[in-house]
Every structure is written in structure tokens, then in C-alpha cells.
Amino acid sequence: MTGSTNPITSNDQELLVAYLDGELSPTESAAVEQRLSTDDEFRKLLRGLQEAWDLLDDLPHPTVGDGFTKTTVEMVAVRLSEDTDRAVVKAQQRGRWRVIATILATAAGLIAGFLVMRHQQQADDRALLTDLPVIERVDQYTQVDDIQFLESLANSELFVDNFEVEVSDDER
Amino acid sequence: MATSDVAATSEYAAIDPDAQLMLRVRADDAEAFEELVRRYQNRLLAIFQNMLGSREQAEDLVQEVFLRIFRARQSYTPDAKFSTWLFTIAHNVAKNAKRTKARRREVSVAGEDSGPMSANPLEQMAQAASGQMPTRQLDHLERAEMVKLAMETLNERQRLAVLLSKFEGMSYADIGAAMGLSTPAIKSLLTRARSNLRVVLEPYMHQGSRLSSAADIDSTDEDP
Numbered sequence: 440m441t442g443s444t445n446p447i448t449s450n451d452q453e454l455l456v457a458y459l460d461g462e463l464s465p466t467e468s469a470a471v472e473q474r475l476s477t478d479d480e481f482r483k484l485l486r487g488l489q490e491a492w493d494l495l496d497d498l499p500h501p502t503v504g505d506g507f508t509k510t511t512v513e514m515v516a517v518r519l520s521e522d523t524d525r526a527v528v529k530a531q532q533r534g535r536w537r538v539i540a541t542i543l544a545t546a547a548g549l550i551a552g553f554l555v556m557r558h559q560q561q562a563d564d565r566a567l568l569t570d571l572p573v574i575e576r577v578d579q580y581t582q583v584d585d586i587q588f589l590e591s592l593a594n595s596e597l598f599v600d601n602f603e604v605e606v607s608d609d610e611r
Numbered sequence: 612m613a614t615s616d617v618a619a620t621s622e623y624a625a626i627d628p629d630a631q632l633m634l635r636v637r638a639d640d641a642e643a644f645e646e647l648v649r650r651y652q653n654r655l656l657a658i659f660q661n662m663l664g665s666r667e668q669a670e671d672l673v674q675e676v677f678l679r680i681f682r683a684r685q686s687y688t689p690d691a692k693f694s695t696w697l698f699t700i701a702h703n704v705a706k707n708a709k710r711t712k713a714r715r716r717e718v719s720v721a722g723e724d725s726g727p728m729s730a731n732p733l734e735q736m737a738q739a740a741s742g743q744m745p746t747r748q749l750d751h752l753e754r755a756e757m758v759k760l761a762m763e764t765l766n767e768r769q770r771l772a773v774l775l776s777k778f779e780g781m782s783y784a785d786i787g788a789a790m791g792l793s794t795p796a797i798k799s800l801l802t803r804a805r806s807n808l809r810v811v812l813e814p815y816m817h818q819g820s821r822l823s824s825a826a827d828i829d830s831t832d833e834d835p
Contacts, residue, residue: 487816491805508652
């Protein structure tokens, strides 16, 4: 059959492939068939595409061996059992880590508590030490009503020697 | 879940026997799983062997697909054809295998002897078609081998789309769903693939017809 020939575009190729794959609507298919009846190049392209496609029938269609189904099912069972074992081990490891973390947290809490208490105690001791000179002379201080008077006496340096003597006596 | 999704789910559960089998697998029915393996093992093997070339590797991948299916059984919902779901998994398995293979090849690429068929298959075919290849050598290239070489000229995605279309008769929409691509993308992918195959195989088809014509002439001459 002879007919007109129109240049083939990429759109034509897509149209023909979709036509061969049965992906066109009845209207589109009818339009393709109409053009096929008149366009030599279009027809030649269709034949080329179809022949190349038919050659793919020669590709290997392998089949599995007799025991393949059984082996596959068994392999799946084994792998799932391994999955379960792994999950159990992981859960055990997680549990072990949780116990260790609890022990560590408790120990850290105890140590922190001890340190806080000790610091508190030392703070009390430090306050006592600071106040020790006053405590030692509290009887003398109670006999004086005015603290400013004592300060003025201290600033006048009148009793420095006595004080030093007294201190050195204490040391001795 | 939207009403339409529920409808689709119940629709596939009702009309797709493989989806029904898979629902039994979801309920831990070992026999149903074995039946699914039986139904799909050869189909998967054909796809993988034609994708990757190695029978051994193809069998490993078939088993890997079934393992993944069984592992994912609890999350299975029949909201598409079972085969579409299965080939989605197969596509992922093939992709991973290819990636692993490529990584291994990076390591062991040096000193690899790929034999007499190591040249670009496209060049070989062009050579064969142009008559530069000795006839003896051309004789050894079986038709199946030529088609296999032609398939190797396609990229990974084109090859899978061709195999799903040719071997499984899947629609563009289903191939798209399995490969994670849109229907127009599959249409264009398959157009490029089939056009490439036509271009690559055309010289061979012509050569084949020339050879057969020559044989016809010879046999005619010999005939009394």
C-alpha cells in the first residue's frame, strides 16, 4: 500500500507505543488506525516497534528448581526466628542497661546528697570558727552596753600591749 | 482512612485472589504464604534474572522479596493489586542489590576479565549488522543473546518497565505504582525504551531477514 508520509515526531512514537500497549482510549485508537491506513512512515514505525517487542519473547523465562519453594519458606522461618532471637537479646540488653542506669543514678544521688550535707555541716563549722573569738569573750561583751564604745577603745590602741600579752599568754 | 480508601481496600480484598491469600498470610497462615511463593517465584525469577543477568543472584533476590513480604505482613492492607505491592518490593530489592553490586565493583574493578563479550553490546550489534563481524562469530550470537544485549543497552528503569510490561502485562498505572513514578512518566519511559530497542534490534532484524533471504536463494538454487 502506498500513501502519504509525514515526518515522525517523538509524540508519534509515544502515541504508537501507547497504542500497542492498549493504553489509548477508543477515540485515540481510532485516530491512530486512521493515520496508519494512510501514512507509510507511521506504519513502518509501528511494524519496527512491534517486531522489536516480539523479539523480547526470546528472553529467558527461567523456572526455579524443585525444592525452591520449600527452601524459601524454611529460609523465611529461620530468618524470622533469628529476628526474634535478636529482638530478645536487644530487649535483655536494654533491660540490663536500665538496671545499670538505675544503680548509677541512685549512687550519684547518694553521693550528691552526702556532698550537700557535708557542705552544710562545714558551713556551720565555718560560722562557728568565725564567731569563736566573740563566743570566747561573750561574758566580757555582755558587760558593755554600747558596741560603739568597744570599737572606740579598740581604735584608740590603748590596750594593744595588754592584748598582745594576753594573746601571747594564751599561746603559751 | 478516607471512604474511598476503604472502598478500594475492600474492593481488592474481594476481587484479587492474591490479596486474599496475603490477608491469610497476615493472619499467620503458613500455607497461604507457601502458595504465594509458588505463584510468584518464577515470575520474580524471570524479572530478576533479566535485570541482573545472574541466576544465582536472581534466586537470592526472589527469596529476599518473600522474606520482606513476610516481615511486612502485619502492615499489609489490600489497597492495590497484590502483584503491584509485590513488584514494588521487588523494585526496591533490585535497587539495593544493584547499589551493593556497584559498591563491590568499585573495589574489585581492576584486573577484571569480562571475556569476548566485554565490548559495548550496541557496538557489537552495529558491527554485526554492518557485516564487519566475521560470519562465524555472528553465527554464535543466538537470537536470544542479541535480545539480551539489546536489553542491556537500556537503563535500569527502562529495563524494569519493559519487563513488567512484557512479562507481567502490567498497565502503565500499575508499573508506575510499583516503580514510584507517575503514569505519564512510565509512558515516556516505555516509549524511550521501545524506541531504543527498535533502533538497536533493527539492524539485526534486517540482517536476519537478509540471511534468511540468502538461505532461501541458496536452497532454491539447490532445489531441482
